[in-house]
Amino acid sequence: MATRTRPGSAKRGAASAGGGSGSDRRSQLLSIAATLFATRGYAETTVRDIADEAGILSGSLYHHFSSKEAMLDEILRDFLSALRDRFRKIEQDSVDPRAALDELIVASFEAISATPHAVALYQAQVVALARQPGFEYVGEFSREIEKIWLRLLVAGQKAGIFRADVDMNITYRFIRDTVWSSVRWYRPRGKYKPEAIAKQYLHVLYGGLLAS
Amino acid sequence: MATRTRPGSAKRGAASAGGGSGSDRRSQLLSIAATLFATRGYAETTVRDIADEAGILSGSLYHHFSSKEAMLDEILRDFLSALRDRFRKIEQDSVDPRAALDELIVASFEAISATPHAVALYQAQVVALARQPGFEYVGEFSREIEKIWLRLLVAGQKAGIFRADVDMNITYRFIRDTVWSSVRWYRPRGKYKPEAIAKQYLHVLYGGLLAS
Amino acid sequence: MATRTRPGSAKRGAASAGGGSGSDRRSQLLSIAATLFATRGYAETTVRDIADEAGILSGSLYHHFSSKEAMLDEILRDFLSALRDRFRKIEQDSVDPRAALDELIVASFEAISATPHAVALYQAQVVALARQPGFEYVGEFSREIEKIWLRLLVAGQKAGIFRADVDMNITYRFIRDTVWSSVRWYRPRGKYKPEAIAKQYLHVLYGGLLAS
Amino acid sequence: MATRTRPGSAKRGAASAGGGSGSDRRSQLLSIAATLFATRGYAETTVRDIADEAGILSGSLYHHFSSKEAMLDEILRDFLSALRDRFRKIEQDSVDPRAALDELIVASFEAISATPHAVALYQAQVVALARQPGFEYVGEFSREIEKIWLRLLVAGQKAGIFRADVDMNITYRFIRDTVWSSVRWYRPRGKYKPEAIAKQYLHVLYGGLLAS
DNA sequence: CATGAATGAGCTTTCATTCAT
DNA sequence: TATGAATGAAAGCTCATTCAT
Numbered sequence: 033m034a035t036r037t038r039p040g041s042a043k044r045g046a047a048s049a050g051g052g053s054g055s056d057r058r059s060q061l062l063s064i065a066a067t068l069f070a071t072r073g074y075a076e077t078t079v080r081d082i083a084d085e086a087g088i089l090s091g092s093l094y095h096h097f098s099s100k101e102a103m104l105d106e107i108l109r110d111f112l113s114a115l116r117d118r119f120r121k122i123e124q125d126s127v128d129p130r131a132a133l134d135e136l137i138v139a140s141f142e143a144i145s146a147t148p149h150a151v152a153l154y155q156a157q158v159v160a161l162a163r164q165p166g167f168e169y170v171g172e173f174s175r176e177i178e179k180i181w182l183r184l185l186v187a188g189q190k191a192g193i194f195r196a197d198v199d200m201n202i203t204y205r206f207i208r209d210t211v212w213s214s215v216r217w218y219r220p221r222g223k224y225k226p227e228a229i230a231k232q233y234l235h236v237l238y239g240g241l242l243a244s
Numbered sequence: 245m246a247t248r249t250r251p252g253s254a255k256r257g258a259a260s261a262g263g264g265s266g267s268d269r270r271s272q273l274l275s276i277a278a279t280l281f282a283t284r285g286y287a288e289t290t291v292r293d294i295a296d297e298a299g300i301l302s303g304s305l306y307h308h309f310s311s312k313e314a315m316l317d318e319i320l321r322d323f324l325s326a327l328r329d330r331f332r333k334i335e336q337d338s339v340d341p342r343a344a345l346d347e348l349i350v351a352s353f354e355a356i357s358a359t360p361h362a363v364a365l366y367q368a369q370v371v372a373l374a375r376q377p378g379f380e381y382v383g384e385f386s387r388e389i390e391k392i393w394l395r396l397l398v399a400g401q402k403a404g405i406f407r408a409d410v411d412m413n414i415t416y417r418f419i420r421d422t423v424w425s426s427v428r429w430y431r432p433r434g435k436y437k438p439e440a441i442a443k444q445y446l447h448v449l450y451g452g453l454l455a456s
Numbered sequence: 457m458a459t460r461t462r463p464g465s466a467k468r469g470a471a472s473a474g475g476g477s478g479s480d481r482r483s484q485l486l487s488i489a490a491t492l493f494a495t496r497g498y499a500e501t502t503v504r505d506i507a508d509e510a511g512i513l514s515g516s517l518y519h520h521f522s523s524k525e526a527m528l529d530e531i532l533r534d535f536l537s538a539l540r541d542r543f544r545k546i547e548q549d550s551v552d553p554r555a556a557l558d559e560l561i562v563a564s565f566e567a568i569s570a571t572p573h574a575v576a577l578y579q580a581q582v583v584a585l586a587r588q589p590g591f592e593y594v595g596e597f598s599r600e601i602e603k604i605w606l607r608l609l610v611a612g613q614k615a616g617i618f619r620a621d622v623d624m625n626i627t628y629r630f631i632r633d634t635v636w637s638s639v640r641w642y643r644p645r646g647k648y649k650p651e652a653i654a655k656q657y658l659h660v661l662y663g664g665l666l667a668s
Numbered sequence: 669m670a671t672r673t674r675p676g677s678a679k680r681g682a683a684s685a686g687g688g689s690g691s692d693r694r695s696q697l698l699s700i701a702a703t704l705f706a707t708r709g710y711a712e713t714t715v716r717d718i719a720d721e722a723g724i725l726s727g728s729l730y731h732h733f734s735s736k737e738a739m740l741d742e743i744l745r746d747f748l749s750a751l752r753d754r755f756r757k758i759e760q761d762s763v764d765p766r767a768a769l770d771e772l773i774v775a776s777f778e779a780i781s782a783t784p785h786a787v788a789l790y791q792a793q794v795v796a797l798a799r800q801p802g803f804e805y806v807g808e809f810s811r812e813i814e815k816i817w818l819r820l821l822v823a824g825q826k827a828g829i830f831r832a833d834v835d836m837n838i839t840y841r842f843i844r845d846t847v848w849s850s851v852r853w854y855r856p857r858g859k860y861k862p863e864a865i866a867k868q869y870l871h872v873l874y875g876g877l878l879a880s
Numbered sequence: 881c882a883t884g885a886a887t888g889a890g891c892t893t894t895c896a897t898t899c900a901t
Numbered sequence: 902t903a904t905g906a907a908t909g910a911a912a913g914c915t916c917a918t919t920c921a922t
Contacts, residue, residue: 057881072372073285073287073372075285075287075288076287076372078915078916078917079916079917079918080915080916080917088881088882088883089882089883089884090916090917090918091882091883091884091885091918091919091920092881092882092883094917094918094919095881095882096881099917099918100916100917100918101917130454156368159428160284160285160288192455193454193455194453194454194455195448195451195452195453195454195455196455197447198444198447198448198453199444202436202441202444202445203444203448203453205426205429206422206426206445206448209421209422209425209426209428210418210421210422210425212425213421213422213424213425214417214418214421216371216421217417224414229414232410232411232414232415233414233418235409235410236410236415236418236449236452237448237452237453238452238453238454239407239452239454240407240448240449240450240451240452240453241406241407241410241415241449241450241452242342242405242406242407242450242451243404243405243406243407243408269906290890290891290892291891291892291893292890292891292892300906300907300908301907301908301909302891302892302893303892303893303894303895303907303908303909303910304906304907304908306892306893306894306895307905307906307907308906311892311893312892312893481885496796497709497711497796499709499711499712500711500796502911502912502913503912503913503914504911504912504913512885512886512887513886513887513888514912514913514914515886515887515888515889515914515915515916516885516886516887517914518913518914518915518916519884519885519886520885523913523914524913524914554878580792583852584708584709584712616879617878617879618877618878618879619872619875619876619877619878619879620879621871622868622871622872622877623868626860626865626868626869627868627872627877629850629853630846630850630869630872633845633846633849633850633852634842634845634846634849636849637845637846637848637849638841638842638845640795640845641841648838653838656834656835656838656839657838657842659833659834660831660834660839660842660873660876661872661876661877662876662877662878663831663876663878664831664872664873664874664875664876664877665830665831665834665839665873665874665876666766666829666830666831666874666875667828667829667830667831667832693902714894714895714896715895715896715897716895716896724902724903724904725903725904725905726895726896726897727897727898727899727903727904727905727906728902728903728904730896730897730898731902731903732902735896735897736895736896736897882922883921883922884920884921884922885919885920885921885922886918886919886920886921887917887918887919887920888916888917888918889915889916889917890914890915890916891913891914891915891916892912892913892914892915893911893912893913893914894910894911894912894913895909895910895911895912896908896909896910897907897908897909898906898907898908899905899906899907899908900904900905900906900907901903901904901905901906
């Protein structure tokens, strides 16, 4: 991305950007943008592509958003803040590390199912974005989310629920990568429901691949 | 990417493209290109960036490569064919599915360690590329590699080595995503050697996360 | 010309492209392009030349036309279809081969007078273009026009109006070359009107150069 | 053409440039260049095209010629000076204007047959070249040749051989255009010999198209 | 809100030419 | 003579963005 200007704090309402069915024009456009950004890549998507898909001219997009980057910003911010809120709540409500880990993983697969484009976008751009001015919050959200996972994993380890002989920093990364990467192949319309995928994963993750 | 023309299989010599230290000018340039493509993204990297890094003018690159796309092509083709060859050999020489799976995973982490840029490039572009004219081979290589993994996993399952109650299609994807995604955070210069990472992963994968 | 993509039949409105005074912006630009293409040659004319002449930036041209080639395409297509229509009508309305031949020649000189740039462009590029993908219609129009001429010449020959001892295929080429080539030296603003030139030519053509 | 530097007075020997079979390397290369210039156009022919055809690298051409333009220069100069010499001789040896006109026309068709590429090149570039610095001689040769034709035509008119009621300035252009334009369709390998074409043309030119 | 014309910067690519080897 | 690597200028084109209507 050739981001140079700060995107500013884009206004946004309750619109589930990156989701499927926005209520107003604004979220319709964001949804279209998210889909294209995720499918083709942010840099490879032109403002005109988005406008074409929306049935308007590219210049008209600027009545709704101040820049292409502002759209990306809004999509990511909506997604990340919702995700963080949900993860925070899971941690707060948790009584059992294992059950909480279950919930984090299920919540993650559900997020993929609900807003795949935002997830894919986050996946694809997170490394590049974290260093970009105006997108520092991406790194901040990521770090906060990482801490929640790690606290739970380490707590479970201390409680003797999770194995003591694994490096949780690495294990966290393994889990995170597996879960988020599935956005690339998981099809919500396919034969697997998000809970089924989560179950499969938890199955292998907890019990291991070997037959006992 | 706005790929329209077929890049052709412009490949010559034994240059380990995408690697670190090419012998001739050609592979030097490819190595620079791979690094930039992987770091900034293909679309975000300009041929001037590559030329600047190489200390020449952008036009001079066209003395060595017919297009920016041809560079991408050559990097990916070199990487994928080498990977496939290695995987093929592992399968052919395998006597035990579990040992073979070990080797596949170790080989994967080693590939990440050896040519991280090519791996990152492949990771980032594989979905978009597979449908692009001239890059069909990316999908073909990917499918062949997938088949090798699946044959081994299913064989291990039938032999009673791997658990019977997991869906191997999904499990393969989990493994693949975990392994390849680590390119994004794994640093060869860091404290972990590739074998150590592989060992950690195999540890969790085989034994599961739970304390027995 | 390095034509590679098909230009498509991007044509709109009744704009007399290649003519002198287009009504809207689009035909203004086409007229400028035709003038430059004819004067300097297509390859030697840059899109910046055209834009400069129009008082805009080169990139702005792409708001109106998809490519430099598309401009050439539109100029030629407009010119050729108008010419063919006129020739068709002359043949349909003809009662006497000699009068019809008169009309064809007068119409040709008038076309040169009305849209000299389009004629010059056609003259200069016809051979190279006919084999270029997307410009097959140039050859098709040319062949249709040739057939009209030949039918009239042969009809006149059979009717005993034109001499029997000349090869009409060659004679047609002689006539065509003479007429169209005059675009290179004929100046509409000069002392000769198109009808006067046509008359001179018909004079020599019919009566021969020798004094009786 | 983007001619900016004066081509200088390129050395040249007795090599029949633009012809078919040069004796030495220099005229071989000139012949290749003439063919490509005539077929694709001067601007559309790259130095690399010429070198490829000759089986060398483009840079190597500069051991033989100082520039691309110098090749064009040499081809045209050879062609024009030979043509002028022949025309001069025809005029000097002429006793009868009609016989001399015959000879001019036959000589022209023979030139087309002998060095079609040089003729086509001259045809295509004469207008653009005449105003280009370093190519003033093109206009000079052309004017001298025109004068020879005109003197013969007017002499014939005064002698009562050619009709008095035609404008010889225009008639000359008609004749010239017809003759030179035939280079575009005349194929030396075809069924017509150059003399046959000349005969056909003289037939119509002298006797007229009408049946008596 | 939307259009349509334009900007301006930057992109990939082409190509005649140079020059050390 | 020829190679091969490079230059430097310019080409066609893209695209985010602006703005009067």
